[in-house]
Amino acid sequence: MRVNYSIKNIKKNSSFLEVEWNDGQKSKFNYMWLRDNCPSAHDKDSRHRMFNILKVTTNLNPKKYIINQEGKLQIEWSEGNHTSYYDLSWLRENCYTLKNNQKYISPYKLWNSSLENDLDSIKIEHDEIMNSNEGLIKWLELLHHKGIAIVKNSPTDKKSALPLLNKISHTRETFFKTPFEVINIPKPNNSAYTAHELRNHMDLPWFENPPGYQFLHCLINDAEGGDSSAVDAFAVADYLRNNEKEIFETLVNTPLRFRDKDYTQVAHRSFYAPAITLTKDGDYNDIRFSVATMDALDCHPDIMEKIYKAHHRFGNLLHDDKFQIKFRLESGDIFSFNNRRLLHGRTAYNPNSGHRHLQGYYMDRDEIIGRLSFLKKMI
Numbered sequence: 001m002r003v004n005y006s007i008k009n010i011k012k013n014s015s016f017l018e019v020e021w022n023d024g025q026k027s028k029f030n031y032m033w034l035r036d037n038c039p040s041a042h043d044k045d046s047r048h049r050m051f052n053i054l055k056v057t058t059n060l061n062p063k064k065y066i067i068n069q070e071g072k073l074q075i076e077w078s079e080g081n082h083t084s085y086y087d088l089s090w091l092r093e094n095c096y097t098l099k100n101n102q103k104y105i106s107p108y109k110l111w112n113s114s115l116e117n118d119l120d121s122i123k124i125e126h127d128e129i130m131n132s133n134e135g136l137i138k139w140l141e142l143l144h145h146k147g148i149a150i151v152k153n154s155p156t157d158k159k160s161a162l163p164l165l166n167k168i169s170h171t172r173e174t175f176f177k178t179p180f181e182v183i184n185i186p187k188p189n190n191s192a193y194t195a196h197e198l199r200n201h202m203d204l205p206w207f208e209n210p211p212g213y214q215f216l217h218c219l220i221n222d223a224e225g226g227d228s229s230a231v232d233a234f235a236v237a238d239y240l241r242n243n244e245k246e247i248f249e250t251l252v253n254t255p256l257r258f259r260d261k262d263y264t265q266v267a268h269r270s271f272y273a274p275a276i277t278l279t280k281d282g283d284y285n286d287i288r289f290s291v292a293t294m295d296a297l298d299c300h301p302d303i304m305e306k307i308y309k310a311h312h313r314f315g316n317l318l319h320d321d322k323f324q325i326k327f328r329l330e331s332g333d334i335f336s337f338n339n340r341r342l343l344h345g346r347t348a349y350n351p352n353s354g355h356r357h358l359q360g361y362y363m364d365r366d367e368i369i370g371r372l373s374f375l376k377k378m379i
Contacts, residue, residue, distance in 0.1 A: 169367035182358035212365025225349030286340035
């Protein structure tokens with residue numbers, strides 16, 4: 001719902017206008033910020049900024065300013081023979097003074113093993129997503145807020161998940177191809193292509209920017225074993241933050257080296273990153289954990305023991321039944337999750353007892369959040 005804001009008073013200062021709103025709130029608007037965000041600074045079609053802030057000096061200031069008859073803040077600038085017109089609602093919604101005074105509220109709903117008793121809360125029907133924006137929004141909200149969703153009753157033909165995923169956006173291509181096949185094969189180049197147990201892990205931690213989301217489409221799963229596991233690594237990190245501060249700080253501040261050892265590739269990929277990274281607001285950005293692909297660490301010898309103790313503790317919690325859930329994928333399920341938050345694994349299975357075939361897809365996190373934001377504004 002759009003609120004009609006009005007301004008009670010404006011005061012000119014050396015580098016900013018101080019605005020007092022009709023509801024008593026006060027804002028500071030820096031002169032350079034105002035000029036840089038003049039509505040006429042953007043191309044009307046592409047909406048890209050065309051104005052070059054470097055063309056004015058840092059002494060820029062308003063020669064005149066008024067609330068005009070249209071209810072807009074009108075500013076005549078001291079340089080460039082230019083007048084700007086600002087919608088008051090836009091100024092209020094983009095006011096960095098008020099935003100920085102607000103308490104940050106995380107969009108993430110952390111969970112633990114109790115979710116295993118309420119798996120229906122993260123399930124959604126394939127056709128509900130395909131047939132309505134409401135269904136698509138429900139799916140995207142599960143992915144964004146809880147980091148996990150299971151789409152039920154999808155077609156089981158190869159590549160049949162693509163129409164569903166394209167309701168969000170395009171998938172992300174990697175050297176595994178799209179889709180990649182999660183199936184037992186001779187001489188595998190990745191442990192996912194074996195029948196072995198897979199410990200909870202993040203996919204592709206050796207990338208500078210690992211895929212944000214992963215979608216595992218179960219075509220058939222009638223072999224003995226092969227049950228899935230998942231853990232909200234943000235929740236585990238939060239537990240350490242609140243209860244074992246030294247370990248948490250070690251995991252945040254120490255880069256670990258991850259490496260791709262795929263013998264079929266013509267490139268050697270490696271990347272350094274902490275196990276836990278945070279956003280500018282101190283929220284969780286991503287978790288990098290993969291015992292299988294963490295390279296030989298080359299930290300300073302004085303801290304090596306400390307790092308291993310922290311990594312050991314983190315890894316045990318990531319597999320603790322207090323935090324992880326276990327479930328079995330059925331034909332037609334699409335296990336969807338935030339690859340940079342939720343670690344996933346599976347038990348070993350007997351390939352001689354039946355078939356287990358999943359097809360996997362990646363998508364960047366920007367596509368999920370961007371699509372959700374767009375759809376919610378359309379409501």
